[in-house]
Amino acid sequence: MTAYSLDATDWRLLEALQRDGRASYAELARTVAMSPSAVTERVRRLEEAGVISGYSAVIDHERIGLPILALVRLRYPHGNYKPFHDLLAATPEVLEAHHVTGDDCFVMKVAARSMRHLEETTGRISGLGAVTTSIVYSSPLERRPLVL
Amino acid sequence: MTAYSLDATDWRLLEALQRDGRASYAELARTVAMSPSAVTERVRRLEEAGVISGYSAVIDHERIGLPILALVRLRYPHGNYKPFHDLLAATPEVLEAHHVTGDDCFVMKVAARSMRHLEETTGRISGLGAVTTSIVYSSPLERRPLVL
DNA sequence: CGGCCGACCGTAGATTCTGCGGTATGACAA
DNA sequence: TTGTCATACCGCAGAATCTACGGTCGGCCG
Numbered sequence: 001m002t003a004y005s006l007d008a009t010d011w012r013l014l015e016a017l018q019r020d021g022r023a024s025y026a027e028l029a030r031t032v033a034m035s036p037s038a039v040t041e042r043v044r045r046l047e048e049a050g051v052i053s054g055y056s057a058v059i060d061h062e063r064i065g066l067p068i069l070a071l072v073r074l075r076y077p078h079g080n081y082k083p084f085h086d087l088l089a090a091t092p093e094v095l096e097a098h099h100v101t102g103d104d105c106f107v108m109k110v111a112a113r114s115m116r117h118l119e120e121t122t123g124r125i126s127g128l129g130a131v132t133t134s135i136v137y138s139s140p141l142e143r144r145p146l147v148l
Numbered sequence: 149m150t151a152y153s154l155d156a157t158d159w160r161l162l163e164a165l166q167r168d169g170r171a172s173y174a175e176l177a178r179t180v181a182m183s184p185s186a187v188t189e190r191v192r193r194l195e196e197a198g199v200i201s202g203y204s205a206v207i208d209h210e211r212i213g214l215p216i217l218a219l220v221r222l223r224y225p226h227g228n229y230k231p232f233h234d235l236l237a238a239t240p241e242v243l244e245a246h247h248v249t250g251d252d253c254f255v256m257k258v259a260a261r262s263m264r265h266l267e268e269t270t271g272r273i274s275g276l277g278a279v280t281t282s283i284v285y286s287s288p289l290e291r292r293p294l295v296l
Numbered sequence: 297c298g299g300c301c302g303a304c305c306g307t308a309g310a311t312t313c314t315g316c317g318g319t320a321t322g323a324c325a326a
Numbered sequence: 327t328t329g330t331c332a333t334a335c336c337g338c339a340g341a342a343t344c345t346a347c348g349g350t351c352g353g354c355c356g
Contacts, residue, residue, distance in 0.1 A: 003211075004211055004212075006212060014205065014207060014212075017204075017205035018204050018205050018207065019202075019204070020202070020203060020204075021169040021170060021202075021203035021204045021205045022169060022170060022203045024313095024342085024343065024344085025343075025344070026342075026343060026344085034304075034305090035304065035305050035306075036305095036343080036344080037304075037305065037306080037307095037344095037345085037346090037347095038303070038304050038305070040344080040345080041303080041304085042303095049211065050208050050211055051207065051208055051211045051212060052205050052206065052207060052208075053206045053207070053208045054167075054168070054169075054205075054206045055168060055169035055170045055203060055204070055205050055206065056165075056166050056167070056168075056169045056203070056204060056206055056291070056293075057162065057165035057166050057169045057200050057202075057203050058200065058201045058202045058203065058204055059162060059166065059199065059200060059201070059294045060198050060199055060200075060201045061294055063151075063152055063197065063198055063199045064152075064154060064162075064199060064294065064296075065296070066294065069246075071246065071248060071255055081288075084288070085288065088288060088289050092292065092295055094289060094292065095289075095291070095292045095294065096287065096289055096290065096291060096292070097287065097288045097289035098217075098219065098284045098285075098286075098287045098288075099284065099285040099286050099287070099288060100219060100282035100283060100284050100285060101282050101283045101285065102280070102282040104282070106288075107219055107282065108289075111294065132250070133250075134248035134249050134250040134252070134255065135248060135249045136246045136247065136248050137246075137247040137248060137249065138246075138247050139244065139245065139246045139247070140229075140232070140233065140236060140245045140246075140247060140254075141236050141242060141243075141244055141245035141256075142244065143204070143243070143244060144240065144242065144243045144244070145204075146207045146209055146212065146214065146243065146259065147240055148212075148213070172311085172312065172313085172344095173312075173313070174311075174312060174313085182335075182336090183335065183336050183337075184312080184313080184336095185313095185314085185315090185335080185336065185337075185338095186334070186335050186336070188313080188314080189334080189335085190334095
């Protein structure tokens with residue numbers, strides 16, 4: 001909503017911070033050829049404006065015992081979203097949930113440690129409506145940095 | 149594939165680093181009640197084992213001129229994936245791409261600056277097969293930290 | 297012209313990082 | 327038991343970085 005005007009330097013900082021969220025201000029300063037204090041101030045402004053909403057370690061779900069990823073679509077029969085929010089709060093297996101147009105009201109990304117676990121999780125979700133589950137074979141593009 | 153044994157401290161570090169990927173080792177050390185050097189060594193091992201595959205700034209796509217998010221499913225009629233990979237390489241609007249089971253072979257997350265832009269992008273994708281587009285109204289759960 | 301404002305720079309003290317050596321604990325074999 | 331070894335942790339010192347501050351420069355407006 002709130003527009004924020006980004007110049008070329010801001011874009012380069014955003015790109016650098018998406019590639020390495022732990023880059024030091026000194027390092028960032030070197031890549032954009034400015035002083036560390038100017039870079040610090042720019043990044044602080046981007047954070048304050050909400051352009052950068054945070055920083056996160058990227059975890060390989062396969063290496064922490066959650067080898068199965070699935071996209072679950074939920075046909076939701078009514079407009080009372082409370083049960084759905086309760087489900088989200090109670091189901092850590094759901095990594096993302098999006099309210100979308102189309103026949104299926106919600107699309108979720110789900111991680112599970114086994115097929116049995118996935119079955120149990122989708123079963124829980126299907127208490128709210130008809131589900132369609134697609135299991136992820138592989139992800140040709142797991143995460144692309146957001147650029148103009 | 150490569151199993152990595154995580155103890156309670158590792159989990160707490162992973163959780164902390166997913167919540168704040170820029171937390172200093174000194175800060176992490178305080179949250180898990182260990183010395184900074186021990187924490188540094190643990191995090192280094194997690195990175196080396198591939199449990200932590202990187203760090204990234206989380207960008208609010210709405211504030212950088214990409215207010216529209218859509219999930220695009222692609223029905224892909226054959227087993228030659230080269231054209232699809234070429235499309236991914238040439239289409240920065242696609243933020244994620246997953247190869248999945250079910251009628252639609254691929255599911256993509258797409259960001260666009262306008263409906264016209266989305267139309268143009270899905271049009272490009274539909275050169276490869278039939279597409280089904282769902283526009284994201286909102287995301288009740290945008291990103292949940294991966295936990296046990 | 298004179299003053300103001302925004303963005304940048306440079307500096308100093310505090311904090312953090314990095315690499316190293318030292319220590320405690322537990323496993324294992326003689 | 328005793329010795330040895332490996333692992334994980336701690337603490338330290340020098341280097342690098344961070345943070346907060348004041349100073350400078352160029353553009354803009356009264």
